[in-house]
Amino acid sequence: MKALIGLLLLVFGHGVSSVLHSLQYFYTASSGLPTFPEFVVVGMVDGVQMVYDDNNTQRVVLKQAWMEQVIRDDPSYLERSNGLSLGSQQAFKDNIRTLKKRFNQKGGAHVYQEMYGCEWDDEDGSTDGYDHFGYDGEDFIELDLKYMTWVAPVQEAVTTKRKWDQNRGYNEQQKHYYTKQCVDWLKKYLSYGKSTLQRTERPRVSLLQRSPSSPVVCHATGFYPDRVVVFWRRDGQELHEQVDPGEVLPNHDGTFQVSVDLNLTAVPQEDWGRYECVVQLKGIEDISTPLDPALIRTNWGKTGVGGDGGGEHMSHPLHLTSSQPLPGVPGHC
Structure with a gap:
């Protein structure tokens, strides 16, 4: 779960007969970073950014032209998304304050993140979902969807685990979201953005x-x-x-x-x-x-076929951070 922003789901292995599609959201709350928004939401479909929001814009911004069709077919989409984002913003800010106390921190820069989403295999129909939280670049707590419990990899998260485990109604809501609603929205987005998301470009x-x-x-x-x-x-x-x-x-x-x-x-x-x-x-x-x-x-001497005499610089472009209505967050830590 480390380095959530920019995380891409990569599939390596022979026999690329099926495609594992994904819908992902990244929430980032921060304190002590004056040049970075205090709260950011980014959503992606198959690694393509589709929506963005932060505490400065205070509204969900569509990042793909095909998302306009989503709005036409579902006029309340933006209103719902904006409301959920604003609610999450306050919860995340409160949680940073709580975690700073729990980790015995007084100042400095701190980051609290969530990555959640679902996957769908277009060949066998299998699905999966996940909900991971991190604090200052380390795993903090994550949902075990199979057993419907929260897993705390660090001692500071045990209190949160006990609190969230007791919220069975919310956990059942999460299970329904990741196994049904999230997958349904993923399929909708793939349909809306078919010409972009399901294209094939030859390498x-x-x-x-x-x-x-x-x-x-x-x-x-x-x-x-x-x-x-x-x-x-x-x-x-x-x-x-x-x-x-x-x-x-x-x-x-x-x-x-x-x-x-x-x-x-x-x-x-x-x-x-x-x-x-x-x-x-x-x-x-x-x-x-x-x-x-x-x-x-x-990059030395004479180039082979296709060279221009000066060679080719083998540098890579910068990573791109690549953003459905949100399921909400479990609440305060």
């Missing part, structure tokens, strides 16, 4: 190398959705050694990128032809790129 694949002794990087970018599989093969067999898979990162245009390094330190160049990089994305044929020196773009 562009490059082989990159910073220096003659550096690993060769298979870099795939411009793809959508983010559930991609990238791996190296030798003689048709997937490699588990010599490789260093990277994290899927968002691009500024709403697509994604990922890199997988291949260490060739002990491999003579005459054997490079045995290697290939494979990219798999649902809806397109596998993309296979052979390890050919002529295809490698570099």
Whole structure:
């Protein structure tokens, strides 16, 4: 649950036949951070930001054009969302004050966060839900949806666990939200934003190398959705050694990128032809790129095919923080 803002659900594994869709919300309350809003709500569908609110704007802002259709079909949507956000704002501020006392803190900067949402597999129909809270970057308390109890990983959360466990009516409401309402809203959003959220964009694949002794990087970018599989093969067999898979990162245009390094330190160049990089994305044929020196773009000397003479800078764009009516919060800690 650490580093909730910017957290993306990433799915790596072969056989990308189904897609795990997600609806997520991130609440962040802070104190002692004068340049950051005291309360922020962000909502995402499949990693795409759709709504935003903070204590400065005091209103939910739609971040996708297709959300306008949601408002037309459900005129009270914004009013409900604004009311729930305002109620949560006060609860979160009160909880920061409570937790500062519980952790014996007097000053400084502090952050209290919640991440909740649901997932739906579009092939087998399975669903899941979660509700996690964190304080100052550490896990604080989370809901065990199976046993309908709250789990306290730190001693300071035990009082909260006992209090929230006793609120059985709220916990049953939460179960209904995560197993039914949240999933229903997720499907609605996917329908409204189908042209955007359920599109497929083919990745562009490059082989990159910073220096003659550096690993060769298979870099795939411009793809959508983010559930991609990238791996190296030798003689048709997937490699588990010599490789260093990277994290899927968002691009500024709403697509994604990922890199997988291949260490060739002990491999003579005459054997490079045995290697290939494979990219798999649902809806397109596998993309296979052979390890050919002529295809490698570099930051040194002469570039291969596709280079511009100066090489390609292998820097990644900044992470993007990517925001249904809210189920409410369990209350004060």
